[in-house]
Amino acid sequence: MNAMTQDNLRSAFGGESMAHMRYRIWGEKANKEGFPTVARLFLATSDAEEVHATLHFNAMKDIKGDYAVTSMAGFGLTSTSENLQGAIDGEVFEYTQMYPAYIAVAEMQEEKAAVRAMKYAIEAEKVHAELFGIAKEAVDKGNDLEAKDILLCPICGYISLTGEEDNCPLCNAKKELFIAY
Numbered sequence: 001m002n003a004m005t006q007d008n009l010r011s012a013f014g015g016e017s018m019a020h021m022r023y024r025i026w027g028e029k030a031n032k033e034g035f036p037t038v039a040r041l042f043l044a045t046s047d048a049e050e051v052h053a054t055l056h057f058n059a060m061k062d063i064k065g066d067y068a069v070t071s072m073a074g075f076g077l078t079s080t081s082e083n084l085q086g087a088i089d090g091e092v093f094e095y096t097q098m099y100p101a102y103i104a105v106a107e108m109q110e111e112k113a114a115v116r117a118m119k120y121a122i123e124a125e126k127v128h129a130e131l132f133g134i135a136k137e138a139v140d141k142g143n144d145l146e147a148k149d150i151l152l153c154p155i156c157g158y159i160s161l162t163g164e165e166d167n168c169p170l171c172n173a174k175k176e177l178f179i180a181y
């Protein structure tokens, strides 16, 4: 694998890994503040970021050893409203800045596995940002998010609040595979 694509995949792995943990922490905070459905959204999205980190890791299956990894990592444990804004900002950075640049390099270098992993991620991050936005609107009015089951596609990290989809709209995985939170 070309060095630049390797670097980018490792950085994306780092960013996704840290988002995975950050959302678990912010989910606990949402529960404490009395927003259990926002907490479930954080948990489902935490697991979506684990899906992305795993895709990136697997795309680098032939690369061994330890590397210093440079990644964006948001910090701050404040109110759930502010945490949701932090989540939105992170997702928007990923789909407007990070992944478009990384995908362009991977396409130029004809790194097909890397392109596939990062294209799943970029499309899912757009959905994550939108859903965190809906959650923030509710929380800013003092309400919890409204949703029955929050569904995660374990193949690509897509999340649904309604369950209205037949198959995954991003990767076409069968709906029976979706995990409910």
Ligand SMILES: [Fe+2]
Pocket (backbone or CB within 6 Å): 045, 048, 049, 091, 124, 125, 128
């Ligand atoms: Fe995300």
Ligand SMILES: [Fe+2]
Pocket (backbone or CB within 6 Å): 153, 154, 155, 156, 157, 158, 168, 169, 170, 171, 172, 173
């Ligand atoms: Fe999917």
